[in-house]
Amino acid sequence: MASLHVPLSSLPRPSFRPTGKLLIRCSADRQALFNRIAPVYDNLNDLLSLGQHRIWKRMAVSWSGAKEGDDVLDICCGSGDLTFLLSEKVGPHVSIHGITSSSSSQVLWSSVQAVGLDFSNEQLLIASTRQKLRSKTCYKNIKWMEGNALDLPFPDSSFDAVTIGYGLRNVVDRHRAMTEICRVLKPGSTLSVLDFNKSINPLSTTVQELMIDNIVVPVASGYGLENEYKYLKSSIKDFLTGNELEKLALEVGFSTAEHFEIGFGFMGNLVAIR
Ligand SMILES: C/C(=C\Cc1cc(O)c2ccccc2c1O)CCC[C@H](C)CCC[C@H](C)CCCC(C)C
Numbered sequence: 001m002a003s004l005h006v007p008l009s010s011l012p013r014p015s016f017r018p019t020g021k022l023l024i025r026c027s028a029d030r031q032a033l034f035n036r037i038a039p040v041y042d043n044l045n046d047l048l049s050l051g052q053h054r055i056w057k058r059m060a061v062s063w064s065g066a067k068e069g070d071d072v073l074d075i076c077c078g079s080g081d082l083t084f085l086l087s088e089k090v091g092p093h094v095s096i097h098g099i100t101s102s103s104s105s106q107v108l109w110s111s112v113q114a115v116g117l118d119f120s121n122e123q124l125l126i127a128s129t130r131q132k133l134r135s136k137t138c139y140k141n142i143k144w145m146e147g148n149a150l151d152l153p154f155p156d157s158s159f160d161a162v163t164i165g166y167g168l169r170n171v172v173d174r175h176r177a178m179t180e181i182c183r184v185l186k187p188g189s190t191l192s193v194l195d196f197n198k199s200i201n202p203l204s205t206t207v208q209e210l211m212i213d214n215i216v217v218p219v220a221s222g223y224g225l226e227n228e229y230k231y232l233k234s235s236i237k238d239f240l241t242g243n244e245l246e247k248l249a250l251e252v253g254f255s256t257a258e259h260f261e262i263g264f265g266f267m268g269n270l271v272a273i274r
């Protein structure tokens with residue numbers, strides 16, 4: 001696991017209003033934010049969620065229904081947590097070379113692929129570095145792509161399952177993103193959207209905000225990332241509730257959509273079938 005001791009000087013500098021408030025208005029600002037936090041992103045997630053985010057991500061991938069032999073896509077993949085979990089679902093789990101006959105002919109890897117797409121090159125660099133450090137056969141079939149969730153570079157009906165973890169809240173046009181996801185999914189296939197839960201329960205909202213203000217942001221400020229993690233609270237405030245996410249999915253063409261609250265109500269997962 002990468003060390004948390006990343007020199008602040010190595011992090012690219014953000015742009016601020018004269019008031020010192022970080023601007024996160026457009027795609028470029030968000031791209032820059034995720035490039036800046038990339039070196040410490042995984043470790044801060046482990047620390048700040050006490051490792052729970054790994055359980056939530058496993059739940060999201062299970063809900064995607066991804067199975068052996070499927071073609072799968074993880075949008076806004078970041079450092080690849082969900083992409084790795086998807087590749088474990090779709091395989092292959094033994095080296096094809098290992099099951100070849102005695103002939104010396106090269107056997108091509110299965111066409112099965114788990115694709116991780118993100119527009120942050122720094123996040124993708126972390127993802128591909130992690131992939132190189134892992135030995136599981138299935139990880140060899142992961143392909144990392146730099147691209148935009150709002151304009152997916154795939155034909156219609158390309159994938160058997162799609163995940164987007166902590167990404168939908170961060171794209172600048174959620175309707176367009178969901179429309180694109182619906183387009184690239186095969187009919188009858190599943191989208192699994194994991195993100196923070198914008199609760200309709202005032203107490204849950206208050207506790208979530210108190211934890212961000214009093215634990216998450218102070219810890220992040222130790223890495224010079226106070227404003228980047230302050231963005232979390234405003235982005236959740238601007239997000240959609242579970243019901244609104246279900247409505248959006250049906251609006252763009254999914255046949256069914258259901259939102260589940262997880263992580264003590266702090267997180268949520270939308271499961272939508274094309
Ligand atoms: C994996 C998690 C968050 C990913 C993430 C998403 C974003 O949109 C960000 C935007 C800006 C900076 C960072 C992120 C980002 O890391 C969820 C877990 C990590 C959270 C940072 C911690 C959230 C704490 C919860 C409010 C309460 C957790 C309770 C748990 C039972 C301990």
Ligand SMILES: C[S@@+](CC[C@H](N)C(=O)[O-])C[C@H]1O[C@@H](n2cnc3c(N)ncnc32)[C@H](O)[C@@H]1O
Pocket residue numbers: 027030031034035075076077078079080081082117118119120123147148149150164165166167170171172
């Ligand atoms: C909070 S991270 C989530 C990473 C990973 N899915 C996870 O669960 O840890 C959000 C990611 O979304 C990416 N992102 C935001 N908007 C995007 C867009 N329009 N196209 C592609 N990636 C985008 C960011 O670069 C960042 O890596």
